[in-house]
Structures are given as structure tokens and as C-alpha cells.
Amino acid sequence: QVQLVESGGGLVQAGGSLRLSCAASVRTFINYAMGWFRQAPGKEREFVAAISWSGGSTYYADSVKVRFTISRDNAKNTVYLQMNSLKPEDTAVYYCAADPSRLRVGLSRRDYTYWGQGTQVTVSS
Numbered sequence: 001q002v003q004l005v006e007s008g009g010g011l012v013q014a015g016g017s018l019r020l021s022c023a024a025s026v027r028t029f030i031n032y033a034m035g036w037f038r039q040a041p042g043k044e045r046e047f048v049a050a051i052s053w054s055g056g057s058t059y060y061a062d063s064v065k066v067r068f069t070i071s072r073d074n075a076k077n078t079v080y081l082q083m084n085s086l087k088p089e090d091t092a093v094y095y096c097a098a099d100p101s102r103l104r105v106g107l108s109r110r111d112y113t114y115w116g117q118g119t120q121v122t123v124s125s
Helices: none
Strands: 004-009 010-013 018-023 033-039 046-051 058-060 070-071 078-081 094-099 119-124
Touching: 004 094, 018 033, 018 094, 018 119, 033 070, 033 078, 046 070, 046 078, 058 070
Parallel strands: 010 119
Antiparallel strands: 004 018, 018 078, 033 046, 033 094, 046 058, 070 078, 094 119
16 A cells, blocks of 8 residues: 655745655655646646656656756655746646556556645735
């Protein structure tokens, strides 16, 4: 069983920055691809960013490309999402997800087995 705990959300003004963290309680963190998703009120959960088990491959939704950066520290069992130049449309609950695979980096919710409880990000205009 994998437990994921997100932190770092909050209220920020447009143009500001936040750094989300996701700590995984698993011995073999290096066997997992990791992703970030978000869900705004009344909308479906959508892909934000993903990273391979080694950190060597990263993928982003077009809406966050250049502004967001995903990274991981395998020694700390933690994945990060650095969010810069935040916009009001980035307001959502952000979820961390884990896929027990070294062979793919999923861009779909269906690719991920384990999910965190989410952290709220609110960007004011």
C-alpha cells in the first residue's frame, strides 16, 4: 500500500509562486512514475505534469508548460511541483499520484494507482 501526502498549497496572488510537495510512504519509490493532477470546481480532474522513476523524463500539460516544473528526490521519497507565474485559472485542488511502473510515464488518470488527498491552491486576481 502506498500513501501519498501533499503539502504546500495555499492562497497566492496572480503572478506569485507556490511549491507543492508530495511525500510517499513506500520503500521502493524509485519504482514509481509520479504525476500531478488538478481539479477545479465543476470540472473533471486533469493532468498537470508527470515524471519518470529516474527523473530523466518529464511531461507537462500545455496550459502549465514553462510556468510549472516537476521534480523528484528519490532519497527523500518526495515529488515536487514548482508553480510560477500563477494565474486565477490555476485555482484547483492539486493531487499527487503514483504509478508502479518504470516503463511508462502516464498522462491519464487511468494510468495511476495511488492518489493523495489533495491540497488546495487558490490564485486571486
